[in-house]
Amino acid sequence: MDLFPNDAPEVLREFLVYMFNTRGASQNTVNEYYLDLRTFFRYLKRMHGLVPNDLEFDDIPIDDVGIDLLQTVKLSHLYEYLFFIGTQRPKHHKSPATALGDDAPARARKVASLRSFFKFITVKRAYLTENPAAELESPKLKKDLPKYLTLEDCHELLEAVQGKFKERDYCILVLFLNCGLRVSELVALDLGDIQDYHIRVTGKGNKVRILYLNPACQEAIANYLPHRLLPKEPADRNALFVSRELNRINVQTVKWLVKKYLTGAGLSAKQLSTHKLRHTAATLMYQNGVDIRTVQEVLGHENVSTTMIYTHIADSSIKAAAMSNPLATYQPQAADRDDEQTFMDDEEDIDE
Numbered sequence: 001m002d003l004f005p006n007d008a009p010e011v012l013r014e015f016l017v018y019m020f021n022t023r024g025a026s027q028n029t030v031n032e033y034y035l036d037l038r039t040f041f042r043y044l045k046r047m048h049g050l051v052p053n054d055l056e057f058d059d060i061p062i063d064d065v066g067i068d069l070l071q072t073v074k075l076s077h078l079y080e081y082l083f084f085i086g087t088q089r090p091k092h093h094k095s096p097a098t099a100l101g102d103d104a105p106a107r108a109r110k111v112a113s114l115r116s117f118f119k120f121i122t123v124k125r126a127y128l129t130e131n132p133a134a135e136l137e138s139p140k141l142k143k144d145l146p147k148y149l150t151l152e153d154c155h156e157l158l159e160a161v162q163g164k165f166k167e168r169d170y171c172i173l174v175l176f177l178n179c180g181l182r183v184s185e186l187v188a189l190d191l192g193d194i195q196d197y198h199i200r201v202t203g204k205g206n207k208v209r210i211l212y213l214n215p216a217c218q219e220a221i222a223n224y225l226p227h228r229l230l231p232k233e234p235a236d237r238n239a240l241f242v243s244r245e246l247n248r249i250n251v252q253t254v255k256w257l258v259k260k261y262l263t264g265a266g267l268s269a270k271q272l273s274t275h276k277l278r279h280t281a282a283t284l285m286y287q288n289g290v291d292i293r294t295v296q297e298v299l300g301h302e303n304v305s306t307t308m309i310y311t312h313i314a315d316s317s318i319k320a321a322a323m324s325n326p327l328a329t330y331q332p333q334a335a336d337r338d339d340e341q342t343f344m345d346d347e348e349d350i351d352e
Contacts, residue, residue, distance in 0.1 A: 005034060006063075007038075007061060007062060007063045008034060008038075008062070008063070009041075009062060009063050009064065009065040009066060010066075011065070011066065011067060011070065011121060011125075011127070012034070012037055012038075012041075012062075012065070012117075014120075014125065015033070015037075015116075015117050015120050015121070016030050016033060016034060018120060018124065019033060019116070023205070024205040024206045024207075025205070026184070026204070028184070032109070032113070033113050033116070033117070036109065036110045036113035036114075037113055037114075037117055038062055039085065039089075039110070040081060040110070040113075040114060041062040041065045042057055042058075042060040042062060043081050043084055043085075044065070044069060044070075044073070044077070044081075045060055045062070045065070045069075046060065047077065047080075048069070048072070050069075067121075067127045067128075070121065070127070070128065071127075071128060073118075073132045074132055075132050075133070075135060075136060077132070078114060078132060078133060078136050079136075082107055082110070082111070082139075085101070085102045085106075085107060085110065086101050086102055086107055086139075087100060087101050088100055088101070089101065089102055104139040104140070107138075107139050108138045108139050111136055111137075111138040111139070112138070114133045114136060115133045115136060117133075118131050118132060118133035118134075119131060119133070119134075147272055147276050147279065148272075148276055148279040148280040148282075148283045148284075149177075149267070149272065149276070149277070149280040151284065153265075153267055153280075154177055154280065154284075156265040156266070156267065157173060157177075157261055157262065157265045157267060158170065158173060158174070158177075159265070160261045160264040160265035161173065161261055162264075164244075165227075165244065167223050167224040167226075167227040168224050168227065168228070168241060168242075169257055169261065170220055170223075170224070171220040171221055171223070171224040171241075172186065172241060172254060172257070172258075173258070173261065173277070174216055174217055174220040175199075175217060175220070176258075176274065176277035176278065176280075176281065177277055177280055177281050177284075178213075178214055178216060178217050178281060179199065179201070179211050179213075179217065179281065179298070180278045180281035180282050180285075180298050180299050181201060181278065182203065182204075182275070182278060182300075183251050183254050183255065183274040183275065184251060185201050185202065185203055185300075186241070186254060187241065187248065187249055187250060187251055187254060188202055189201070189239075189240040189241065190238040190239060190240055191238050191239075191240055192238060193240065194213075194221060194240070197212060197213050197218065198210050198211065198212055198213060199211050199213055199217075201300065203300040204300070207300065209297065209298075209300050211298060228240075228242060229242040229244075229246055230242075230246070231246050231247060231248065232246040232247070233246075233247060235248075236248040241254075254274060255273065255274050258273065258274045258277065259273070278299070281298075282295050282298070282299055285298065
């Protein structure tokens with residue numbers, strides 16, 4: 001998909017340009033904004049009767065959406081839209097048979113898109129005098145603790161690496177588990193990002209952080225580089241990780257190989273993913289004494305509140321450790337309790 005799709009109306013193109021150039025959003029993020037707002041624009045046109053009733057929803061054009069139409073939007077319309085996507089939109093739009101209704105995380109993302117867009121056209125462009133999305137609330141999300149691998153699981157995963165590209169794949173897994181990288185950050189790494197004992201990581205919003213490479217990472221990189229394939233395209237010439245097609249390795253390929261090795265290690269039942277390897281790195285760091293602010297810096301979280309979830313993981317682990325003690329469920333015999341009560345009574349008499 002192009003960064004600025006041809007069917008995007010001028011006001012939407014302005015917003016996408018702003019998010020990319022000024023706010024530093026990635027192209028993937030810009031694409032998500034476009035898709036979310038395209039769905040809303042289509043709903044808005046249908047709600048106002050601006051398209052034939054028999055026209056399929058996904059065929060509704062949006063290139064004619066302008067400020068006049070957006071000025072009609074009220075907060076109530078936004079909640080009606082959320083009801084629509086939560087009850088009537090197919091979850092998988094390209095599937096012939098799928099359940100209806102976006103789940104809470106999908107609706108929450110669309111709320112975020114609407115808030116950002118209407119704030120932009122109200123504050124930055126002054127196209128509107130009032131922001132209809134200012135009081136729009138996001139659906140409540142269930143906050144589950146992130147899944148992660150234990151230290152033993154990590155050993156099994158790394159031992160499962162094999163095949164023609166084992167040096168590359170092993171290096172990828174080691175960087176995930178030690179550096180807590182996002183998959184988008186890993187595929188974007190260039191040869192020049194490896195400097196002595198450090199790695200230069202470009203995260204969300206093009207924010208750069210420098211991470212230390214421990215001996216395991218250093219060794220994995222050193223073992224991989226002699227086996228690194230030479231990319232065929234000049235644009236990919238500096239890519240650290242190269243695919244079998246001689247291009248910069250992409251996100252989907254990395255996700256596939258991680259799933260392959262998780263399955264090979266017998267860990268697929270844990271429903272883990274590339275992002276769960278990032279959770280694993282953070283959890284292991286915190287459980288082994290790294291303070292939460294340092295974990296925040298390693299992960300590249302803007303706010304420490306995002307990182308605080310790993311403190312809850314540690315609490316859960318401590319509770320699990322306590323409950324695994326063989327004395328965890330021990331109960332004294334009834335006679336012993338009677339003796340204890342007599343002793344306590346005696347103590348009370350002495351105190352008196």
